[in-house]
Amino acid sequence: MDVVTLGPDEIRSAVSMPAAIDAVRNGFLALRRGEFEMPTRTVLRDGGFLVMSAHHRPTASAMIKTLSLDFDRDPAIVGTVVWSELGHSRQLVADAIEVTRIRTGAISGVATDLLAPPEAKTCTLIGAGGQAADQVRAVHAVRPLTELRIVSRGLERAEALGKALRAELGIDTALVADADEAVRDVDIVCCATTSTTPLFSLASLAEHVHVNAIGSYRPTMRELPDELLADATVVIDEREAILEESGEIIHALAAGAITEADLIELGTALAEGVVKREGRTVFKSVGVAMQDWTIAGLLAQTCLGREK
Incomplete structure (x- = not known):
């Protein structure tokens, strides 16, 4: 068996953010068409270990990702992504940290392109951890930003992130201590934290704002207030996963702030155009x-010479 192993630098060289956004968008359309066999992920040790798998029937290709998560460790996420295809003996093994960062950024890019006003150009980023930079890269790819505000408990890390993004993307960046003040009057808000309580109040948000929330992934975590979910058009990645894992949605449903009928899956929104930017x-x-x-498929195209 021939195994191609890719580290972070090789992954970054092979996959651009615009390509990742296009691939994830097409992936959600394929998911809606029923092309994937995709079990709900296995969660062990209350989220300390995750196993995720997907099989794409038309191409007879599969991906398995294993992760360990420890937010007291640096890096917090460690793991591997393995890509396999029936009919081919070569396998691809990639660093899961980089794949996760790119794909999580890319989905926010897809959602922002779908939901944010076309003229949006200002953004607040809450959180300066490993997922943060790609949230900004993805948003900037679909809505070129002129201003970025960063909120983080880790001042030194936030300063380094702001400096790096300013140099890379040419965006004016500023650190803001208070989240409610930081989200005021901006066009887009990106939440990438492990918070267990809402990060800001509904009253602090502009009347026309798009919010991406990607940080919480367990029922005990929560970045958004019930009032925002009740007031907003809410698009989700996948219903079964959200109802099992999203603390925000679970809490809002239990409180009666929203119903399951209020939740629109991204694939449906992309295919049917059922969401208005208002x-x-x-x-x-x-x-x-x-x-x-989708990201492993892009890597396979480049590094294994495969057609996806």
């Missing part, structure tokens, strides 16, 4: 294996 919009993601399959 008022407040929210995209909530806990991540599904198909996203990792």
Whole structure:
């Protein structure tokens, strides 16, 4: 068996953010068409270990990702992504940290392109951890930003992130201590934290704002207030995963702030154009294996010479 192993630098060289956004968008359309076999991910040790898998029937290709998560460790996420195809003996093994960062950024890019006003150009990023930079890269790819505000408990890390993004993307960046103040009057908000309580109040948001929330992935985590979910158009990545894992959605449903009928899956929104860019919009993601399959597929195209 021939195994091609890719580290972070090789992954970054092979996959651009615009390509990742296009691949994830097409992946969600394929998911809606029923092309994937995708079990709900296995969660062990209350989220300490995750196993995710996806099989794409038309191409007889599969991806399996294993992760360990420890937010007291640096890096917090460690794991591997394995890509396999029937009919081919070569396998691809890629660093899961980089794949996860790119695919999580890419889905926010897809949602932002769908839901944010076309003229949107200002953004607040809450959180400066490993997922943060790709949230900004993806948003900037679909809505070129002129201003970025960063909120983080880790001042040194936030300063380094702001400096790096300013140099890379040419965006004016500023650190803001208070989240409610930081989200005021901006066009887009990206939440990438492990918070267990809402990060800001509904009253602090502009009347026409798009919010991406990708940080919480367990029922005990929560980045958004019930009032925002009740007020906004809410788009989610995948219903079964969201109802099992999203603390925001679970809490809002239990409180009666929203009903399951209020939740629109991203694939449906993309295929049917059922969402209008008006008022407040929210995209909530806990991540599904198909996203990792899309990035692994791009890597396979480049490094194994495969057609996806």
